[in-house]
Amino acid sequence: MGSCSAERAYRGQGSCRRRWSSVAAKPLSRVRLLVDRATEFYTRLGWRQDVTPPGSGVVQFTPPGSNASIHFGADLTTAAPGSAQGYLIVSDIEVARDQLVAAGIAVSVFHRGTDGPADGPDPDRRSYFSLAAFSDPDGNAWLLQEVTTRLPGRIDTAITSFGSARDLATALRRAAAAHGRHEERTGEEDPNWPDWYAEYMAAEQSGAELPT
Secondary structure, eight states: OOOOOHHHHHTTSOOOOOOOOSEEEOOOSSTHHHHHHHHHHHHHTTOEEEOOOTTSOEEEEEOTTOSOEEEEETTSOOSOTTOOEEEEEESOHHHHHHHHHHTTOOOEEEEEETTEEEESSOTTOOTTTEEEEEEOTTOOEEEEEEOSSOOTTSSOTTOOOOSSHHHHHHHHHHHHHHHHHHHHHHTSOOTTHHHHHHHHHHHHHHTOOOOO
């Protein structure tokens, strides 16, 4: 079975038989040597290698800020190598691409255009529209999606959280830019800007109406 490309599948040029969720077994070809190769790859991505039971033969990695993990090793799955596809949400698709390139990983960035997928990030950087695709050495594919404002009902509105310092900093910059426009409209300096930032960031993440 050939490798499963996230971008090819999204563009309708291929198919992927598996979807990862929570903890998922990653299909590998030829076991030990390739387990080591996969371990090196996901270490290079900057993912955390989790402690697993001694002698289990299981290797587990967790992406930064994620509650979900992947694991791989010998005899964990009957799925064909290269048949898995995983999805990750990022707050800045260009930052994510630059980090992958710096790690020596080939990645393509595209967006949902009016006539279908088009190269590069969404020109207006709309939430959910910009994507990036890359694959591990076995051909298992990853699709990244830039999400800055959640659609209603997609997240617990009582909780505002960020998976990393980078995600928090990016959200603060968006809030600062929006607050600057708010002060331009009101024509005066806002001494309660911390409250405005907090309200904006919570609303943006939950999908509620943004303050203006």
